[in-house]
Amino acid sequence: MQKRDAGAHALPCAQAPLPPTLRQVRERLEYAIVWPAIKLMGLLPRPVARAIGIALALTVFHLHRRLREVGMRNLALAFPEMPADERRRIVRGEYISLGRQLAEVCLFPRYTRENVSKVVVYSGLENYEKAFARGKGVLFLTGHLGGWELSAFAHSLQGHPMWIVMRPLDNPYIDALVQRYRTMHGNKTVSKDDFIRGLLAAMRAGEVVGILMDTNMTPPQGVFVNFFGVPAYTASGLARIALRTDAAVVPTFTTWDRDLRKYVLRFDPALELVRTADNETDIVTNTALFTSVIESYVRRYPDQWLWLHRRWKTRPEGEPPLY
16 A cells, blocks of 8 residues: 655645634624623522513613514504504513513523422423323424423423424524523424424434424425414424324413413413325415414413514515515
């Protein structure tokens, strides 16, 4: 065998590394701000952390005009008869909800199986247990409502780890930090880029997957179904997987209860899927069913849903943009 020139072979590796790009510098600076802020808030008493989280969120509410306008526009689409003052009150309430949840996420490392009930309590746990006992997997149908980050976290603390479908954050350093918090008690994450394959594997193993399906999608990842009476391009993957695997679809939402001063993690009975001889029609029908469930919860807790997201951005062909 011919002997290689080790020196020549090593030359490319010896070159000085390229300087970091401006994007990388920005990402590191962002992380340098976010990491100590999260750690500091996590050391504070819970009422103080919540007060700071809410104050930060309300500061953004007052300063970030574009996000306020998106929220007001969404509410005008969903509730055209609603007065502008009421829409503004709901958008402000959503910022308060986000600030409260921010504080709770920062406090994740301090919660244990023994004390998590001071923060999150169950309702309808028997519905989850019945669905899980079928052995065909469970799909949690949920959305960006209330304390959605607490749903999987609190459930895993009680001994029920699950898979979470998520889109990685743009900043990889902050994304890694958030993933550590989400998975510190056995949860696992699956990227939206590997959505279908990950769900099929989880259902075959009889596992649990949480899916936030209340965000705008882009073709060909979804179908148009009505959301508050307005066509919204919606992820159809949950319906496809449920129809294919016969997994149980359990509506699951974690909302803030003002009387209890806690979050309530609520499991509804598993949904009855519509099945006909036309699979593609069934996908649309069941996606519409799932969306109607989310809408019913948003109507019950309008100031806890993420109105700041451009939910109706993708339009049917020929329709003008709504934003």
